[in-house]
Amino acid sequence: MAPDSDGHRENGMNVTQDLSMITLLWNASPVVQAVMLLLLVVSFMSWYFIFRKWFGIRRAGTQTEQFERDFWSGSDLGALYQSAVNHRHSTGSLERVFEAGFREFVKVRTQRSADPAAMVDGARRAMRATYHREMDRLEAHLSFLASVGSVSPYVGLLGTVWGIMHAFRGLSNVQQATLAAVAPGIAEALVATAIGLFAAIPAVVAYNRFAHDVDRLSLRFESFMEEFSNILNRQSHAK
Amino acid sequence: MAQARHKREPGALPSAVLATGVHLALVAVLVFGVSWQSRRPETVTAELWPRLPEPPVVRQQRPEPKPQVQPPPLPRPAPKPVPETPKKPDIAVAAKKAPPKKPAVEEPPLDLDFRRRMERQLAEELTLVQREQLKTEPVKKPPVKAPVPSVSAPSVPAVAVDPGYVNRVRAKIRGNITLPAGLAGNPEAIFEVEQLPTGEVLSVKLRTSSGEKAYDDSVERAILKSSPLPRPEPGQYQRRLELRFRPME
Structure with a gap:
């Protein structure tokens, strides 16, 4: 009933503009539409990586916690190494660091000529290499989130500026410059900024959060490496 | 080793599903939220009459x-x-x-x-x-x-239109007319103006063209520019006014 009565009103009185979202997107100029599509894709990817990183980092955190508890509960290093080798597909980063260091340590110790310092140094290098690999895995895609957070507002702004330029160019053909002549154009242009911000804000928040989490994990890994080197050092001198 | 690591990367499918969910929610919020906001309140036009027409x-x-x-x-x-x-x-x-x-x-x-x-x-x-x-x-x-x-x-x-009132309206509009250059003769243009009781012009219709498009347009612009029109005496309000204009007046 409402649209019907709308349609029958005097034309001079009501400038009825359908400002619903779909018509806005449909009537936007191609550049604005392209910008919005790009931003939508970018936003989708950034959300995908946000969830993936979130799961990944949370899992890395719990695994690290678990392994630290196992390690410091005083269980045998050989048994720990065996379980790490056996469950290679489900081990955490810290467990892999430990596995690499211990394997190197055992390998060097089997050689007769090895001196204690060389044994610990080799294990340390192996652990460091694994540590870097693990850090790289944890930090993967974080740079994507960072660039989405910093760039997508500008892309959205580009779409908006372009759309508003378009709207005002249309205004020059009209005798009477009314707000109603430019309002739809500006509204649809602003949608581009909205999508850009929608992509950027979660990306920035997630990036900061994940970078902080990864930093804390790396700190834990490094301190574990130092402590484990000490343990290996003691063992090498004991033999 | 590297392959094992790729396999271990957790939650690829759940992440994709969740990301899709987030975007569907965004689209829903945008579509419904915006369309809800853009729904016009039902406008009711009330005209005030000094006397009821019995x-x-x-x-x-x-x-x-x-x-x-x-x-x-x-x-x-x-x-x-x-x-x-x-x-x-x-x-x-x-x-x-x-x-x-x-x-x-x-x-x-x-x-x-x-x-x-x-x-x-x-x-x-x-x-x-x-x-x-x-x-x-x-x-x-x-x-x-x-x-x-x-x-x-x-x-x-x-209710006859008060000629004095019509003249006041015309005088105000005439002040806003910009005569186009090169106008020949003194043709008459007749407009029908629809107005609110407050004098706001609702619509302007060209009843009889003067033959000069430029003059018609300038008069029409002048009428729109003159909104609100001078108010009539109480009881003299008429929604539609017929106004005649000549370039040489």
Whole structure:
């Protein structure tokens, strides 16, 4: 009933503009539409990586916690190494660091000529290499989130500026410059900024959060490496 | 080792599903939220009238024109007696009620206006004829509707437009007209302007073009620019004004 009565009103009185979202997107100029599509894709990817990183980092955190508890509960290093080798597909980063260091340590110790310092140094290098690999895995895609957070507002702004330029160019053909002549154009242009911000804000928040989490994990890994080197050092001198 | 690591990367599928969910939620919020906000409140236009146009009169006139359906000459004289309203309906009602009451009705001939009296007599006779016709075939209502506008329509412009008011409106508009260069002659353009009681111009229609498109356009712009128009005297408000303009005035 409402649209019907709308349609029958005097034309001079009501400038009825359908400002619903779909018509806005449909009537936007191609550049604005392209910008919005790009931003939508970018936003989708950034959300995908946000969830993936979130799961990944949370899992890395719990695994690290678990392994630290196992390690410091005083269980045998050989048994720990065996379980790490056996469950290679489900081990955490810290467990892999430990596995690499211990394997190197055992390998060097089997050689007769090895001196204690060389044994610990080799294990340390192996652990460091694994540590870097693990850090790289944890930090993967974080740079994507960072660039989405910093760039997508500008892309959205580009779409908006372009759309508003378009709207005002249309205004020059009209005798009477009314707000109603430019309002739809500006509204649809602003949608581009909205999508850009929608992509950027979660990306920035997630990036900061994940970078902080990864930093804390790396700190834990490094301190574990130092402590484990000490343990290996003691063992090498004991033999 | 590297392959094992790729396999271990957790939650690829759940992440994709969740990301899709987030975007569906965003689209839903945008579509429904924005369309909800852009729904216009129902606008109600209220016009304030200083006087009511006496609705009972109009209502009682309706039975009266019935007899005038058949005779073509009658719709013309009918509007004239409109001003002296109270008596006519009486006649119509009386004539409808019962023919014996006629003598009582015929008292009003105190009127000195001869023509009016004649018309009334004619009308009475016609009502009688009509009544008889209705008795025989009572289902004749549809054609009755036709004369109603013919009676009520002339009653509206009975309020003559105050020439002083029209001149004030024209003067204000003329002040805003920019005469286009190279105008030949003194052609007249007639516009029909629709206005609110506050004087705001609702629409401008070109009734008769002056022949010069540029002049028509400039007058139209001037009318729109002159909104709100000067206010009429109370009771003189008319929604539609007919305005005539000439370049040399």
